[in-house]
Amino acid sequence: MAALFLCFRHRKVSAFGISRLPKDNLDPCQLHLKLKLGTLVGVLNVLREYSSGSTTKFDFTDLTCPHTWYPNARRKHRKVFLHVGPTNSGKTHHALKKLESSSSGIYCGPLRLLAWEVAKRLNKAKVPCDLITGQEREEVDGAKHKAVTVEMADVNSDYSCAVVDEIQMLGCKTRGFSFTRALLGISADELHLCGDPAAVPLIEEILKVTGDDVKVEYYERLSPLVPSKKPLGSFCNIQTGDCIVTFSRREIYRMKKKIESGGKHLCSVVYGSLPPETRTRQATMFNDASSEFDVLVASDAIGMGLNLNISRIIFSTMTKFDGVEIRDLTVPEVKQIAGRAGRYGSKFPVGEVTCLHADDLPLLLSSLESPSPILETAGLFPTFDLMFMYSRLHPKSGIYQILEHFLENAKLSPNYFIADCGEVLKVAAIIDEMPLSLQDKYLFCISPVDMNDEISSQGLTQFAENYAKKGIVRLKEIFTPGTLMVPKTQAKLEELESIHKVLDLYVWLSFRLEDSFPDRELAASQKAICGLLIEEFLERLGWQKPTARRLRSRNASSSSLSKDVKRIL
Ligand SMILES: Nc1ncnc2c1ncn2[C@@H]1O[C@H](COP(=O)(O)OP(=O)(O)OP(=O)(O)O)[C@@H](O)[C@H]1O
């Protein structure tokens, strides 16, 4: 698979933090990348006063009043509704009903799959709705509604109604600041926040200074979730509608193979590094009662808000590697994942939850019974405007130093913490060596690169270098279309997933630097091929003795995939 020509240069970046930042959803447009004229005048005034010494020195690292960063929202007297309760209690449903009946609106969710589900629901209800994520814009004629991933939340337009789903994520170390931004910054008459009751006191505290009206509505579970007293024990006990949860790709494939080799079930798979389109297709296949894929093997990528036809959740393990260490699943994680079973309105009216091994049952049961810990603080990240102002006074500082300065010196009110920027700093260290403007450096820093993936991080380096040298980056310089193949081994599969990430990064950059990254269509079509080839790999995996019926179904499905691949090629 020699499709990518990346120069592998070994740089020492390991010193810059180890946390993983799921940046696929970060977007610069909300972070004031383009300074507006008004802001610029303000910036210049501040700088003039600062340098003349006529006023007290302006402290750029004072982040104690983040609500003042969003003048549009502050001009409104927003009605804020907090819909809180356990999973599967109809919180999102109620908020979406309000969104559907409003004249204009925006839904902000933590996952692409959720944004996709909402856009589909609104369009089906004849409410035209755009789907916008970092890497895709599906625009519908006449749409006044948008379903977006939270990092794409638009704080510059006015809406009649806005929904921010899974609002408790504002406490997430890496992505929390985007939820805080949506909470403080969306300008809407009505703002509906859905999530865990653990976020209520913090949100009420944060909104004391905004002048908004806040109303809390509590919900009860709509259908029962029954923890089992017995573990699954053996894979022979797998039934239609089961979802087995595990946290590594290798384990996911091993379990798919094991279950399918029993000859009774076919498994869809969903995990984080699968291309989003592939995840959607796998989830749809599992949800479709007429498909033969009746079991799901998934990571915690299914863990939030999704409505899948799951009868029983089976935890194969109660620990996960979080990028730093192997740790027990937290109470909110267990509840979120378990909450996918027995969704109201699905074909399974009662949900069940258990573990593969008996040893894990006590932790499962105690987690399900415990309330989630009350959230104390929300994430925050300095705007680009603030960094820009600081950089004008310290022109010799690179973006790494600027970020570090903010991280070390930021002044915060007790309701906030500063976002974990380990991954951003890794990119900053590389990008500072290149002759790029601060704005461009910032853009590369927040791009959806996976710095733990060698191919993905080298892709970013090559894009930035070519952009700095020539101002234009042609995809063919690093990628030969037509060379992608169905992976034959898991290592080749991982390589294909990495190539998908590089192509995804190109598409992301092409939406922000349109003239310099002109090959969006080619990158998008090659991305689609990666997705199809990965699916073809998935379909070939796990088959031991296919029955005649399954063989027909598999062949039909494979040949339609092959046709899709040919069509795109
Ligand atoms: N009043 C209702 N009428 C019909 N369907 C409903 C109603 N309330 C909820 N549902 C359906 O029940 C399912 C679960 O509802 P919803 O997704 O709103 O739950 P939730 O509380 O947001 O769960 P989670 O915490 O997992 O996000 C959805 O499929 C939703 O469409």
Ligand SMILES: [Mg+2]
């Ligand atoms: Mg929900």
